[in-house]
Amino acid sequence: MAVTRLKAPYRTFTLKWTAPTTGSPVIIRVQVRSGTTILARSKPQLIRFVSPSPTAPSGAVVVEPAGPSSTAPAPVPPASTPAPSRPGPPLSATLPSITGAAQHEAALTASPGTWTGTQPMAFAYRWQRCNSAGASCSTISGAQQSTYTVVSADVNATLRVAVTASNSAGASTATSAATAVVTRRPSNTALPRISGTARDGQRLTASAGSWTGTPQPTFGYAWQRCNSDGGACAAIAGETSTTYAVRPADIGKRLRVSVTATNSAGTATATSNPTSIVSPIPPQDGSVVALWHMDETVGSTMFDSAGGHHGTLHSGVQLGQPGFAGLAYRLSGPAHVSVPNSPALQAGSSDITITMRIKTTGVPSSGDWELIRNGIYETPGGEHKMELYPSGQASCGFNGSSGYSELTTGPRLDDGVWHTVQCVKTSSSIQVVVDGQVFSRSASIGSIFNTDPITIGTRPDGGGEPFQGLIDEASIRIG
Secondary structure, eight states, rough: OOOOOOTTTTEEEEEEOOTTTTTOOOEEEEEEETTTEEEEEEEEEEEEEEOOOOOSOEEEEEEEEEOOOSSOOOOOOOOOOOOOOOOOOOEEEEEEEEEEBTTTTTTEEEEEEESSSSOOOOOEEEEEEEEETTTTTTOOOTOOOEEOOOOOOGSSSEEEEEEEEEEEEEEEEEEOOOOOBBEEEEEEEEEOOEESSSSSTTTEEEEEEEEEEEEEEEEEEEEEEETTTTSSOOOTTTTOOEEEEEOGGGGTOOEEEEEEEEEEEEEEEEOOOOSSOBBOOOOOEEEEEEOOOOOOOSSEEEOTTTTOOOOEEESEEEEEEOOSEEEEEEEEEEEEEEEEEEGGGOOOOOOOOEEEEEEOOHHHOOOOHEEEEEETTTTOOOOOEEETTHHHHHHHEEETTEEEEEEEEEEEEOOOSSSEEEEEOOOOOEEEEEETTTEEEOOOOBBBBOOEEEEEEEEEESSSOOOEEEEEEEEEEEE
């Protein structure tokens, strides 16, 4: 290394240096003003010229190993202590929320949500009652805990909770979304009731009683048969309507009805008081000349338990169906039963009562459905018949030596429950009796006495429409 010195105030240094890795010469020329420090970089060494230097004479040259960078490192500032951070006030990151069912007497729990800000942080709660749309909210007096029990005043309203978070830097409030509209499960305030006469062949009607509940509950019914003391009650299969047709199996028993109220908040059940003891049908003039229970499960014979007037089943009568009392027949299409004629089945000039229990959910589209008849209008000696009309009402018709009369009246019978229908001819009137309710018309029929068979279901000449439904407990009383 060679150094050439010039006159003050500048000095010029010329450095000739051979790189040890490549063997190539490197020449550096540096002008240095007195009292300054000049850094010069050449590959792969850093050359520092210091003037003046406390350890070297003016103009001395010091050689140091080069760093990895091609430029001089920046000066490192002196270390300093960061300024302390200021406290942050609460800020809601996620809204408060409410868990629990929005129902009367239910317990609700509020979560404060999540918050940013300086810890520690405290939370205060204020429950609010709002309208059904979650608006027009007002604070509920005394409701300042994280839990709240729903009260009567909240029914049909919605609820919110306002949460106030506070720390050393301040306070902030956030409010939850509204709950669903508050409901109330049904509660009975007056027991169900049964109206009507507790007697075989009569129809009883149930009322639900009085209930509270929001939304308005709907009601289901279940009739029960109890012992003579009103205890040991058991549900009567299939009897879930508001009405019930009293039957022979009920004689000597008591009846009651259980009502279940249901809404979106829950269910509750209440049961009526028992009826009086069910009595049999009062004795009637005359005698039963035929009684077909229709309890058969096999075969093609319909047996008469009163007079031996057995019938023959035709065209697919279905046996063993759940009946009004015991089992029943189901008729559809051309299905029918034919009973041979007998003088014992002819009323002549006497009174006659034809009885049948029926259950259906349909009505004829036109004309009528045949239930039971003896003869047709053109039959010598007259006819009697029971039919169901498109109006859903029963119809009774009689044609005798003095004239013809027909009466169509009473309630609809296509409600899917059992009904007791009777057609009655007296010396001065005809009657349609439905579940014990009598509808009458003055009429002079005279004598009916023919030789045609008795037909249940489709009429023998193919007229009318075949009955679609269940039949049970048919009978004929004369006198």
